[in-house]
Amino acid sequence: MDRQFYEQIKHILETARQKAYTAANSAMVEAYWNIGRHIVERQGGEDRAEYGSGLIKELSAQMTKDFGKGFTIANLKNMRQFYLTFPNGYALRSELSWSHYRLLMRVENERARSFYLDECVKSRWSTRQLGRQISTLFYERLLSSKDKAGVASEIKKLEPERMPEDVIRDPYVLEFLGISPNADFYESDLESALITHLQKFLLELGRGFSFVARQKRFTVDGRHFRIDLVFYNYILKCFVLIDLKVGDLTHQDLGQMQMYVHYYERELMNEGDNPPIGIILCASKSESLVKYTLPENEKQIFASRYKLYLPSEEELLRELNREYSALENAVLPESTKLPPL
Template sequence: MESEKIELSQKPEQTLQLIRGSIVDAQHKVTSAVNSAMVIAYWEIGEKIYHACGENDRAEYGTRLLEYLSYHLSAEFGNGFSVQNLRNMRQFYCCFPNRYTLCSDLSWSHYRLLMRVSDGQARTFYAEECAKAAWSVRQLERQIHTMYYQRILASQDKMSVAKEIQTTEPKPEYEKIVKDPYVMEFLQIQPDTHVYESDLEQALIDHLQQFLLELGRGFSFVSRQKRFTLDGQNFFIDLVFYNYILKCFVLIDLKTDTLTHQDIGQMQMYVNYYTRELMNEGDNPPIGIVLCAEKNDAVVQYTLPENNTQIFTSKYKTYLPTEEELRKELRLDAFQKLGE
């Protein structure tokens, strides 16, 4: 009797990769569950310490309590329960008093960074954006360092920054994804160094992952030097992205000099072309962003119509400014807006 022949539908390498995928997925779920459980445990520890010694854990009783807890917890559970770490857990509870606002996708290292943000609204914003965009700890640190929250707020409503209040007037959805300025220190171009637009474009493509992070949530790369022809004349759009949250194309033109009204008019033509020829069913109208080394707000104001929702202009920086420099620029932009 002949033995049955088994026909292999997959090669051994394919089977191995499928098995590896299952194992890696399981490991990821276990790691995520462990991280989530540890975050909850640290929050509960912080809550208990807070209720035991109140706001001032550095008072004599609080210090003795923390030293007592640290000694016994370290003896039983090992490292991780120093006096300073216990203070961090108490601060964790104070910064996030509602346990149900904690995100299971964020690790203790994420929350350690978030606790350094003194502004409660900014802290909540970073936590939500971090979870939505799946930022690594390093990415979160960069966004906090470059004042992502302040730049987003200033881009949406500079007047509210000057008044230090949150506006209740709903802003156009498009404005929520445009920042001013954009900080692109990852290009490693020294300040006051002149670069050609083609070189800047190539540098952004070479660092596409970092550039997507700086652009914000929902961006995917579509094309560079996108060509279209009108009456035999060729035109080229530097960079084209698609934002799947807003469901629209985002056209970016790079200018290494001061912005002119011709630059804005050129982008208006690009946006009009995409609106009439390249929008897909279900798309929202495209937007255009002119990234420039310097811009004149008056030129922008009088070139664009008052009801403009599609053309935006932003400065870019090829180096990482200090926090004070960024704050100064945001304040200056805000008060200039107030004076208009």
């Protein structure tokens, strides 16, 4: 087949996809700005805390019922703030996503915010690039630097550039379109196989485990996090959070699990629940590890009761190694062969 002919066909499809991504994103940003405008107008433009809180709470409950996820109280408050921060809807840029605008809203300096907005469009920054530029005071550094070109170009080395498909994988866009995120977006073949086995293994233990979610997403300060497996143990009356790491375990992994545990403890525990437990499973050729992350001040409870119903580190480690070896040594078709670790 002629290469030039194929490149023409490829360009047609890539252009069409880009238009589809841009249209979905632009529609979402416009809708959220208008929702924010209606909330502000309903409140009379005043920050009446009691009325405003009740209105948003009722709106969140009804919209969640009708449209699913994406309309939490926190997100509706962000839409309200979106309108207040960018009252001129005609100035909104279709190139920027809702995630971009959430980051921009956190910039208090109006001049800096306008600079980041313009530069984000011009340089096609991803949300990670924009977030890094804001957190490292790029605007202030650029003003005081003599090497402005060097400062401006460093972001390309530090964070990946934005790709068209990033828009359609954005959880906010998927929620807006009413599409459930596919776990395949976030799991490699090996991770997926191990997580599937561990999910089955824990449910078959028969010690009170009830499956809650796989690749459970939650958002903190505009950053999305995903927990590989979430269970609820109805004997212990607590959430059990499990994260799998294919490769060596780092301090960042441990800190991230502690954050997961604290988030569930503060935001998702129901009345009568015990504090959640985090489990990190590390599958590595060099050394496999299992680490429990306990809630604060709960070591005695864990020692006396949790061990009766949760698998021990030795049990989990033995099962993880057994499955890891089986998957590694399996004879698979070339198209599904697992990537090397």
